[in-house]
Amino acid sequence: MASQQNIEQAEKTNWHHEDLAMKTAAQYFGEELLPLLEIRGEVEYIVPTETVKLETRQFYQDFNYAMKEGNWVHLEFESDEITREDLKRFREYEAAASRAYKVDIVTYVICSADVKELLCELKAGINTYRVEVIRLKGKDADRLFKAIEEKKAKGVALTKTDLVPLLLTPLMSGNLEIGERIIKSLKILHMAEAPITQLELEKMQAVLYTFADKFLDKNKLAKVKEVIRMTLLGEMLINDGIEQGIEKGREQALQVVIEICEELGLTFEHTVEKVETRFDKEPRSAREIVERYWK
Template sequence: MDKEKQGIHHEDLALKTAAQYFGEELLRFMGVPGVVALAAPTETVKLEARKMYQDFNYVMEGGYWVHLEFESDLITLEDLRRFREYEASTSRTHRVAVVTYVICSSRVTEPVTELAEGINVYRVRVIRMRSRDGDKVFAGLEEKRRNGGKVQKAELVPLLLTPLMSSRLSVRERIVKSLEILQEEEAAVTGLEMEKMQAVLYTFADKFLSAGDLEQVKEMIAMTRLGQMLVEDGIARGIEQGIEQGIALTKRVLRLSAKGFTRDQIAEDCGIGRKEVDDILREEEDL
């Protein structure tokens, strides 16, 4: 299925969040050369007004753009045609050179990287997350902490990608371990950055873990500021929905009463008790 027609997948959402907030550290960890100057537009409108949504773009020092695409499945020739179209439109619109990197988390050992059509050959550069060792990420951080070193943000960003890497640990163990390290090293990042890091890991947990394993992650998230925000948001939404439902119910009771329905008939039609109907009509009479 054409990716442009699909909804946002969990994995795409997590990686886009990481790219948005931790681009410089993320590119350095993945070995992408150059220095990020700023984030670039990811939406291109063609003449027929069809929008093409790229996963993420960076303007690099030197003026060229780095275009990131996140793929959890096979890279197909159709994907390469889509990436080529993105590059061509972006290059012409913004008058820049574009290099596409595909962040691939599938188990494919030899992904397709070239598309030869006519006299032209189009290429992308693939970064395979499965070839990265998540255990080394954890070991490096643990050694630095053990020696009393101060952990930097750039050293925490790779934790966000450990669910996609190879490891002797299960995905649940990797996510839990990453959340624990983040909580212990919260001084290395801002409050907003910590919330985004936790959100990325929780999104991966929601995608990869069973209901039972997910519960442990939910318990950890609940103790964080992100968890508090989710709870507060849930309460706020609940109150808002309750108010809206109450207004709708009152309007329905008043409308049926105006049509001459008895209070017992109104109660039966609205699925509420007679006392509640009486209270609504009494409040209306008192206004």
């Protein structure tokens, strides 16, 4: 039983870490990547990606941005070819969010599928629904990596302008697989001495982690996570997990102490004294703790 609880707790911690990386990536997409993707307009703030309809179905979108021009930009990531079912889903997202928030929405589908033609229109009755498809397969990730390596070999310092395109390498063409491109980009960022802040570096790493989470299978994602652990983002997530683990362990220990006191037939007041002694708590804090767990 305890083993199962530990597994469930570990899964919840992983979800928290992945959610943190996703949110960080979303902010960076709006600030830096939309111009690179040639999406016009200026982001004002990030907006909700969950829309609850009357029948209590929930629609989970990838990223939404409120633009200063008054409309929303909705981003979706697809590693496979775009199907009619995908377009129906995107249309439903748009309709629900547009009605709920009273805004016009344009959906951009960032697709890494290696197919010649991508579906971007859905005809339904007299209506035609369209999305804007973004493909970077015309750009070569190998050439980008080579240019950076040549610059480093000459002793020329990398700039932020050199590093930002690395975030789009998972969407480009090249001899390396997507997972290998992500790992190589993470390593370049980790070793770079460009004039960027630690926060900017963490955001860049989070963007690559987001692509890995979207496009890679479980085994390939595990390899990316190994590299992530060596980065600033990885250190941040690990430290966050340690702090949560310490607090969780402390709560479990307190609960065990109180249960043992109950089994021994000790009174509420005696238990308060034992918690105060065992965990060096103020009497008021010890009383609050015992009240929390006392059956």
